[in-house]
Amino acid sequence: MATKPRKGDALAFLNILGEGSGAVATMQDSLAVHAACPVLRGTMWVAAKWYREAPHLPECWEAGARGSGNGGDPREVKLKPEARRKGVSPLIKQVCHESEVGMAASPPPDLAVPEGFVINFEDILFKKRIGGGQLGSIMLGSWNGTDVAVKLLKNDVAMDSLTSADAFAEFAREVRFMSQLRHPSVVKFLGAAAAPPDFGMVMELAEHGNLLSVLTKARKGGEGAPRVDDAMRLLWAQDLASGLDYLHTRSPPVVYRDLKAAQVLVDAQWGLKMADFGLAATTEELDVEAKRILVGTPAYMAPEVLRGGRFSEKSDMYQYAFTLFHILSGEPPWADLDPKNVREVVLGQGRRPEGMLQGPPALEQLMRDCWAADPAERPTAAQALERLKGLSAPPPEMK
Numbered sequence: 476m477a478t479k480p481r482k483g484d485a486l487a488f489l490n491i492l493g494e495g496s497g498a499v500a501t502m503q504d505s506l507a508v509h510a511a512c513p514v515l516r517g518t519m520w521v522a523a524k525w526y527r528e529a530p531h532l533p534e535c536w537e538a539g540a541r542g543s544g545n546g547g548d549p550r551e552v553k554l555k556p557e558a559r560r561k562g563v564s565p566l567i568k569q570v571c572h573e574s575e576v577g578m579a580a581s582p583p584p585d586l587a588v589p590e591g592f593v594i595n596f597e598d599i600l601f602k603k604r605i606g607g608g609q610l611g612s613i614m615l616g617s618w619n620g621t622d623v624a625v626k627l628l629k630n631d632v633a634m635d636s637l638t639s640a641d642a643f644a645e646f647a648r649e650v651r652f653m654s655q656l657r658h659p660s661v662v663k664f665l666g667a668a669a670a671p672p673d674f675g676m677v678m679e680l681a682e683h684g685n686l687l688s689v690l691t692k693a694r695k696g697g698e699g700a701p702r703v704d705d706a707m708r709l710l711w712a713q714d715l716a717s718g719l720d721y722l723h724t725r726s727p728p729v730v731y732r733d734l735k736a737a738q739v740l741v742d743a744q745w746g747l748k749m750a751d752f753g754l755a756a757t758t759e760e761l762d763v764e765a766k767r768i769l770v771g772t773p774a775y776m777a778p779e780v781l782r783g784g785r786f787s788e789k790s791d792m793y794q795y796a797f798t799l800f801h802i803l804s805g806e807p808p809w810a811d812l813d814p815k816n817v818r819e820v821v822l823g824q825g826r827r828p829e830g831m832l833q834g835p836p837a838l839e840q841l842m843r844d845c846w847a848a849d850p851a852e853r854p855t856a857a858q859a860l861e862r863l864k865g866l867s868a869p870p871p872e873m874k
Contacts, residue, residue, distance in 0.1 A: 586647055586669040589654040594618065594666035594677050599625060606684070610642045618677055623665060626676040643674075645753035650676055652729070652752040660718030662740055662750040681740030681748060686711070686798075687807075689741050694805040707745065708802050708834045712841070713863045714747035715739070715795060719856035722749075723788045727757040730786050733771035734794035736801050761786055773817045774809040778848050781818050789850035792859070796845035797828070803839060804830035837866055 599616045605624070606613035614625045628646050653664035653676070663679040683689055683701075693703045715734070722729040732754045740748045754770050764785075773781075777793035780786055797808045808828040809817060820826050827846055832839050841862055847853050854862070 585671065586643075586650065586667065586674050588650065588667045588669055592650075592654050592664070592666040594668045594675075596668045596670055596673065596675065599623075599668065599675070599677070601625070611646075615680070616677070618665070622680045624678045624680045626678065628674040646674060646676070648755070649751070649753040652755050653678075656722075656752075658718060658721040659746070660714045660721065660748055662748040678750070679748075681750075682743040683741035683745065685737055685750075686739040686741055686747060686802075687736040690736055690801060690805055701745075703802075703805075705834055708838060709863065709866055710745070711747050711802055712799060712838055713860065715749070715798060716856050716860040716863055718747075718749045719788075719791055719795060720860050722755075723791070723856050727759045728788060729755055729757055730761060730788060731755050731791050731794075732786050733775070734791060734798055735772055735775050736798060736807070739798070756786070758787070773814045774807075774812070776817070776821075777850070778821055779850055781822055787850065788855065789853050792845045792853045792856065793850075795856070795859070796842045796853075799838065799842040799845070800828050800830070800832075803832040803834045803842065804828075805833075806830050835866055837862070 599618050602615045602617065604612055605615045607627075611629050612627045614627060616623050616625045618625075628642065650664075650667045653662075654667075656664065662681065665677040665679065667677065668675040689701055690703070692699075693701045719731065719734075722731060731749065731752070733751070734749070738749065738751045740750050742748060762785075771794075775794045775797045777790040780790050800808050809820070812820060825848065827843075841854070841859060845853050845859065
């Protein structure tokens, strides 16, 4: 067993990862690895979670759990040959978040977690990775005996000065917004964990994933594919309108700015919950923006936003229309259009997505009203919700 080195001892870091072919990572070794890493700087909770392929990447937690067969918290995991080779080669920079081994790490950013929402990493049992992207991972975890979703900001993003400013600001903004929101159509924020450079956001688990995956499975069909009928389409339209009405009637109003199927979660009862508030902003914040910044997804941007105008509640309603199109057609809007051509198609040609639509005609008409070129002609979320309440359909049936 390796002796725990001094913090920042890069040579010890190399030696531990470079042990012989029969090396087994024990608790003492793992803590030593992380104590020696100039990026992780000895963060205890990460060390205790165990890695296998590349010891510093959260995506490897699941692989580590499979390697030990101990249900997500293995006591020992054999390091794969690839990990040992990285430990004694120039690729060590990749293992260590592409940092310069031995160099002093930058001071980690500080996340202000609202009072009453502080969660300790040690209280979370991570089970497996269920999603994520370039800047972070979504992990299935257990907290206080309940399955939860944990959104993690990758350690390398948190520490990389070139990438972290925007990513961390978006993460911190989401924590701030979600701690203030409570509505059936908004995913419930349970708390946040901050042990720099590790940051996590704990939310209720949406059993069916995001709406994009549900619609994709329904379109492809096959065994186990969900059945989307008119009642379900109406329910989804109402859920989204209700969520937007809640945001738009807050004081000050909140503009979501990136509504689309990928940002909406589907719960166990097939209801929709808006998630990912990293780009949301209040109208007061939008009023004082130094310059108009295009954020979000170009294919869903309202004409006035594409022209450099301000995001508003009405630009949210335009995105609501495009999300309705996805729900009614089963296809993402502008699926075959190069994003670079969206501006010309929308502004130059005045076109909107076309496709085979399924659902009540009144729902299709609401969609068309909401993507009107003139923001003043688009209904508000409250008006859309009122129109939807007048529609009826048999109870939804989902497999």
